[in-house]
Each structure stands twice: as structure tokens, then as C-alpha cells.
Amino acid sequence: MCIVSFVILHYKDYESTDRCVQSVLWMECQERVRIVIVDNDIDKSPQERDRGMQRYRTYRNTAILRIEENGGFSYANNLGYAYAREKQKADFILLLNNDIEFLQPDFLRRLDAVCTENDCHVLGPDVVHGTTGEHQNPMDIRLRTEEEAAYTVRMNRRALRWYSLLYPLLYWNNIRMRRAQTRKRLTGEACQSVQEDIIPCGACLIFTPEFVRQEEKALVPETRFFYEEYLLALRCRRKEYRIIYTPALQVLHESGAATRRSYHSEKQRLKFQMERTAEAAEIYLEALRRTSSG
Numbered sequence: 001m002c003i004v005s006f007v008i009l010h011y012k013d014y015e016s017t018d019r020c021v022q023s024v025l026w027m028e029c030q031e032r033v034r035i036v037i038v039d040n041d042i043d044k045s046p047q048e049r050d051r052g053m054q055r056y057r058t059y060r061n062t063a064i065l066r067i068e069e070n071g072g073f074s075y076a077n078n079l080g081y082a083y084a085r086e087k088q089k090a091d092f093i094l095l096l097n098n099d100i101e102f103l104q105p106d107f108l109r110r111l112d113a114v115c116t117e118n119d120c121h122v123l124g125p126d127v128v129h130g131t132t133g134e135h136q137n138p139m140d141i142r143l144r145t146e147e148e149a150a151y152t153v154r155m156n157r158r159a160l161r162w163y164s165l166l167y168p169l170l171y172w173n174n175i176r177m178r179r180a181q182t183r184k185r186l187t188g189e190a191c192q193s194v195q196e197d198i199i200p201c202g203a204c205l206i207f208t209p210e211f212v213r214q215e216e217k218a219l220v221p222e223t224r225f226f227y228e229e230y231l232l233a234l235r236c237r238r239k240e241y242r243i244i245y246t247p248a249l250q251v252l253h254e255s256g257a258a259t260r261r262s263y264h265s266e267k268q269r270l271k272f273q274m275e276r277t278a279e280a281a282e283i284y285l286e287a288l289r290r291t292s293s294g
Helices: 014-025 046-056 073-086 107-117 146-161 163-187 209-214 228-239 257-261 266-292
Strands: 004-010 033-039 062-066 092-097 100-102 122-129 204-207 243-253
Touching (some): 004 014, 004 073, 014 033, 014 046, 014 100, 062 073, 073 092, 073 228, 092 209, 107 122, 146 163, 146 266, 163 266, 204 243, 228 243, 228 266
Antiparallel strands (some): 100 243, 122 204
């Protein structure tokens, strides 16, 4: 019997986390299911965090990991992955944002079928935005180049120097980019067939037994936020691991729910996004250069 661990990264939004947990518990084949809730809500007091997680302490085959330092997205996910791998002896490990929901009761049977048909290390399901219907997988069909990553670092660093003055322009440019991306994903056909060598959406990553047996960490090198998907794809390409997107598996994603609750204004949120993007793109650029130099 293959054990499947669902590693749910909790941050801010308890309602989303609970919907995610309940959707996992709704699946068939519960004897195979394990859950790891990674509490990354480090800004809350220990008492608040205890109250928020209390309901899950009696849940069968469910573990709660409390993060005490601000290591970021990859760090927290890697701790959950390691627990699932070492303590729960999982064969499959899913890394999930807490705003993911599963609507297929036979999800595990579908997962088995996909892996029987495809020899792979990482799977990306059809990730559908719960409000717009946008298909968020594949996130991209190719790796970013050194030139593109360097440009991202350079432009974000420059914009941040004059952020207060440039904010109105940056705000509308960000909206235009998001709308264009959403239109492209709504009208594209990329989500309708199995694809290989894609960049998977980081909101729901499925690591198969082939990956889990060989890798102690899921996301290397670690970033605090953003670019983890490109770094994973780069690492898989270097190790000749197969990444596959499949529409046979589908999840709902209420994108950015926890992040929106973290900031009092769009101005503050966009600044955070630009800071973390520049930082993560720099890490990706370094990884690209190491790979190209052998």
C-alpha cells in the first residue's frame, strides 16, 4: 500500500486551511492518507497558534509542525516534506498551499493510474482558479534564461529605490500583466493534454516515489518566496528527472488568499512581491550559472 502525505502550508487563513484538510479527508482510500500541517504563521503568538491548530490534534494520521523562524516558503515546505518522508514513510508527497481544495473523491486512484502510465518524478495537476476559472498549470513551458533573470533582478532593484514615486505606474503595470496572463491561460489549450518538461505551478506539487526515494529535500536551493518552480525544474533537468503535467488530476486554488490577508494595502503587498522576486531571481540566476559552468 502506497502512503500519500499531504503537506499543507498554513499561513494566516484558518478557513482556507480547514477547507483544504477537509477536502483531503473526503477522499476515498483514507487508509493511505497522511497529513502534515506546517504552521508557518510566525507572527501570531504561541497561544493563538495553539488555538488555531487545536482541532487537528485529534485527527487520525495528522501531524502539526510549528515553524519558529522566518525561513520562507521553501524552508517551511522542506520541513514538511522531510517529516512526511522520514516519519510518515510516505511514498508520494504533495506540497500544497493552504488555499488548495480537492474535488475528486477518487484522486488517489487517478494518481496511481497516472504514475502507472507515466514514469516521472514530479507531477503537476490541473490547477484551476476558484474564482476566474483560470488554468494555472503549466505555469510556464520553458526555463527563464540568464538574460531574463538578470533583467528581472536589475529592474526590480531599480524600481524599489524609487518605489514611493513610481508606485502608481508599477501598480497599473502589474494589473495589466496579470490580466494578460489570465487571458492567455483562460484561452490557451496547454492545460488540456499531458505535457512533459514544463514549469509546474508551485501551489500543488506532487513528488512521486522515484523522487522521494532519492531526494531529502523538495525545493533546493531555498527561496523565501517565488521562483521555487523554476529552481525545481532546473534541478530536475540537471538530474534527468521527468516533470509531467496531467489534466487527469484537478484541484481548485483560491490564489493569494493568505498573502492578501498579510498586508494592509496593495502598495505594501506589491513592494513585498518585488523585493522577494528580485531576491529569488538572483538565487535562480546563480543556480543557472553554476549549471552552465558544469
